[in-house]
Every structure is written in C-alpha cells, then in structure tokens.
Amino acid sequence: DAKTTQPNSMESNEEEPVHLPCNHSTISGTDYIHWYRQLPSQGPEYVIHGLTSNVNNRMASLAIAEDRKSSTLILHRATLRDAAVYYCILRDVFPETSYNNYGQNFVFGPGTRLSVLP
Amino acid sequence: DVKVTQSSRYLVKRTGEKVFLECVQDMDHENMFWYRQDPGLGLRLIYFSYDVKMKEKGDIPEGYSVSREKKERFSLILESASTNQTSMYLCASSTGRLAGVGSYNEQFFGPGTRLTVL
Numbered sequence: 001d002a003k004t005t006q007p008n009s010m011e012s013n014e015e016e017p018v019h020l021p022c023n024h025s026t027i028s029g030t031d032y033i034h035w036y037r038q039l040p041s042q043g044p045e046y047v048i049h050g051l052t053s054n055v056n057n058r059m060a061s062l063a064i065a066e067d068r069k070s071s072t073l074i075l076h077r078a079t080l081r082d083a084a085v086y087y088c089i090l091r092d093v094f095p096e097t098s099y100n101n102y103g104q105n106f107v108f109g110p111g112t113r114l115s116v117l118p
Numbered sequence: 119d120v121k122v123t124q125s126s127r128y129l130v131k132r133t134g135e136k137v138f139l140e141c142v143q144d145m146d147h148e149n150m151f152w153y154r155q156d157p158g159l160g161l162r163l164i165y166f167s168y169d170v171k172m173k174e175k176g177d178i179p180e181g182y183s184v185s186r187e188k189k190e191r192f193s194l195i196l197e198s199a200s201t202n203q204t205s206m207y208l209c210a211s212s213t214g215r216l217a218g219v220g221s222y223n224e225q226f227f228g229p230g231t232r233l234t235v236l
Binding site: 043044045046087106107110111 | 153158159163177209210224225228230
C-alpha cells in the first residue's frame with residue numbers, strides 16, 4: 001500500500017474549522033483514502049473515507065485533490081472532544097489476499113495529534 | 119450498539135509469564151485483528167484471522183501466537199512475556215463480506231489493554 005505523510009501535530013481553537021492535510025503522492029488508482037481517529041485512552045474509530053470525489057458525513061468532510069496525491073480532512077467546528085490523533089490511511093479497495101475476504105487490515109502511521117484550545 | 123470488548127484495560131505481568139489477552143466481538147464479523155501501539159510507532163499489526171481457526175501473520179508476529187476457536191473470540195498469547203512486549207494492545211474486527219454500494223467495511227476497535235511486563 002502507498003505511504004502517507006501527515007504533520008506530527010496541529011492546534012486549533014474551539015469552534016473554528018480545522019484542516020488536517022495528508023500527502024499520498026504514490027497513491028494508486030484503486031486506493032481508497034481512509035481517515036480514522038483515536039481519542040485519548042480509546043481505540044481508533046472510523047471517521048470518513050473516499051476515492052475521488054469529496055465526501056461529507058456527520059463527523060467531517062474529506063476534500064480530495066484532483067490528482068489524488070493529497071487530501072484534507074475538514075472538521076467544520078472543532079470541539080474539545082475532537083482532540084485526538086488523526087490517521088490518514090490508504091488501502092486498496094480489493095486487496096489481493098489468499099482467501100476470499102474483503103476485510104481490510106490497515107497500516108496506521110504516527111498520524112497527526114490535534115489539540116483543541118478552549 | 120456494536121461492541122468489541124477486551125478482557126482487561128490494564129495488566130501487569132512478570133518476565134517469563136504466559137499471558138493471554140482476550141477479545142470478543144458481537145457483530146458476527148469474519149475478521150479479527152491484534153495490533154500493538156507504541157509511542158512514535160503508530161499501530162502495528164501482530165496477527166489477524168479471517169475465519170475460525172484461520173490466522174495470518176502481520177508485521178510483527180515474533181513472540182506472539184493467536185487462537186480463534188470461535189467466531190466471536192480472538193486470543194493473543196505471549197508464550198513467555200518479555201519487557202519489550204510492554205505496550206498497548208488493541209483488538210479490532212471487521213466484516214469479510216463485500217460491502218455493498220454505499221457501505222463500508224470499517225474496522226471496529228476495542229478500548230485496548232495496557233500491558234506492563236516487569
């Protein structure tokens with residue numbers, strides 16, 4: 001799977017938008033872009049994913065560059081509860097495996113630690 | 119509410135002890151995963167299982183074994199614990215069935231077990 005690069009840390013003020021960047025210059029045509037986050041003392045949780053088009057859900061928006069070599073996770077109004085480590089992960093939509101299974105294990109890098117200031 | 123539970127949040131063991139970490143999911147998922155998480159290294163996959171009695175090595179399987187006798191339960195075993203296995207251990211599960219249009223095979227994580235080996 002292609003590698004991603006994220007800043008180690010970012011800071012935001014409460015109730016302001018946050019843009020978390022991710023670079024993935026070696027992304028392949030069938031790689032989905034996944035975002036997970038890990039709140040303190042918890043396991044990671046799914047945030048959003050996309051392939052080519054921008055995506056919105058109740059948690060966040062995902063903006064994907066036209067060449068797909070970068071993407072940005074957007075939190076529209078950061079709250080204190082959004083303080084977490086955010087992981088950007090690429091994974092082929094149909095990973096080659098020796099078994100008939102579409103489950104995906106993810107390779108989690110260091111991620112971006114987001115601090116939200118009151 | 120979907121759930122992945124881990125047997126302990128905190129565990130302290132001595133060098134050389136045999137350690138069992140248990141994970142149970144109630145979502146009828148085919149896939150289960152064990153990761154360890156260390157500062158600066160992100161999450162690293164130890165083992166995963168895509169079916170009962172089936173297992174595949176992840177990136178760092180040395181010093182670990184696993185057992186999956188029932189679909190809902192996946193155990194991580196440290197045959198002879200060592201101090202370098204002090205870490206946070208995270209279990210996850212996901213469906214192995216192909217997600218339909220608009221669906222997504224996300225991974226669901228447990229809260230983690232912080233293991234200290236003295």
